[in-house]
Amino acid sequence: MPQCKMCGRKSIFLSVNEYGLCDMCYSYICEDYRNRERILVESRKIIETSKNSETQLCRINVMKEHFQVLLKYEKMGIPITDPPPSVLLKRLDIERDKITKSKNLEINKEPLGRKYKRLSSEFEKQRYNMKEEARQLEKLLENPQYEPNLVEEIRSFEEIRLHNRRLAEILDIMVDRNNKGIELEKKGDIENAIKLYEENVADEFFGTHPYDRLAIIYRKRKQFNDEIRILKRKISIFEKINQEGLHYFLEHCSKDYPKELIEKAKSFKQIRDTKGRVISNPYPVDNYRKRLEKAKILKEKYKERIR
Numbered sequence: 001m002p003q004c005k006m007c008g009r010k011s012i013f014l015s016v017n018e019y020g021l022c023d024m025c026y027s028y029i030c031e032d033y034r035n036r037e038r039i040l041v042e043s044r045k046i047i048e049t050s051k052n053s054e055t056q057l058c059r060i061n062v063m064k065e066h067f068q069v070l071l072k073y074e075k076m077g078i079p080i081t082d083p084p085p086s087v088l089l090k091r092l093d094i095e096r097d098k099i100t101k102s103k104n105l106e107i108n109k110e111p112l113g114r115k116y117k118r119l120s121s122e123f124e125k126q127r128y129n130m131k132e133e134a135r136q137l138e139k140l141l142e143n144p145q146y147e148p149n150l151v152e153e154i155r156s157f158e159e160i161r162l163h164n165r166r167l168a169e170i171l172d173i174m175v176d177r178n179n180k181g182i183e184l185e186k187k188g189d190i191e192n193a194i195k196l197y198e199e200n201v202a203d204e205f206f207g208t209h210p211y212d213r214l215a216i217i218y219r220k221r222k223q224f225n226d227e228i229r230i231l232k233r234k235i236s237i238f239e240k241i242n243q244e245g246l247h248y249f250l251e252h253c254s255k256d257y258p259k260e261l262i263e264k265a266k267s268f269k270q271i272r273d274t275k276g277r278v279i280s281n282p283y284p285v286d287n288y289r290k291r292l293e294k295a296k297i298l299k300e301k302y303k304e305r306i307r
């Protein structure tokens with residue numbers, strides 16, 4: 001007596017196809033496959049075009065979920081895709097590992113200064129979410145049946161402590177280089193001081209010391225190309241920091257803040273409140289630009305002189 005593999009219906013009047021499925025089940029599978037195929041094609045397109053590894057990994061997981069369902073059909077002996085879902089799942093795993101590996105490489109190549117900033121802002125977001133959760137908890141606390149989860153609370157504090165230590169370690173590396181550089185300069189070992197300051201510049205350090213010192217040392221040595229390179233780096237780093245600071249200021253200043261002061265902030269000038277306290281103190285990037293122009297002029301003059 002014919003029986004459908006999927007729904008288990010059994011009757012002499014039932015017609016099952018070559019895969020042992022009744023009409024109803026077969027058309028269900030076809031429809032299900034079409035819907036999943038659309039999502040699979042879409043995901044594939046996103047994986048190919050996206051440059052963001054998080055997006056790619058997320059899409060690979062979506063594809064895997066759908067292939068897991070299609071795998072059930074494969075196991076029932078239904079030729080669903082060519083190559084079959086089991087093979088495609090393995091390929092997706094390999095692809096996922098590859099993306100993860102290159103993502104890790106990318107993170108290891110990340111300059112320390114950038115890493116520091118990334119970790120700080122990621123943690124800020126996380127803490128914001130934690131605050132949200134705390135608000136939810138407060139609501140729950142109004143419910144007398146609620147029992148607070150102390151383990152969860154302790155874990156949060158532990159996380160903050162660990163995070164701060166990680167940030168301090170990164171910062172220490174760069175601050176140490178500056179301090180050693182200052183010592184070496186005092187001893188007259190300029191060559192090794194330069195090496196340390198250059199390492200901090202390569203790491204996109206967000207304090208001015210290494211840039212200031214290198215620009216001065218290179219000018220004294222008439223290495224104008226090096227001075228120009230350092231000043232360009234300095235301008236791009238501190239311009240960005242100023243913009244981030246402005247962004248933060250505009251987001252957090254009160255709505256009735258004097259318009260003229262907001263305009264002043266937008267032109268990256270120092271702002272003081274009525275008591276004379278400094279509220280916003282952007283880096284004088286315009287001065288860095290002036291120095292850069294001067295270095296370019298000196299370079300041309302120097303070239304003419306040694307000709």
Ligand SMILES: [Zn+2]
Nearest residue numbers: 004007022025
């Ligand atoms: Zn059936």
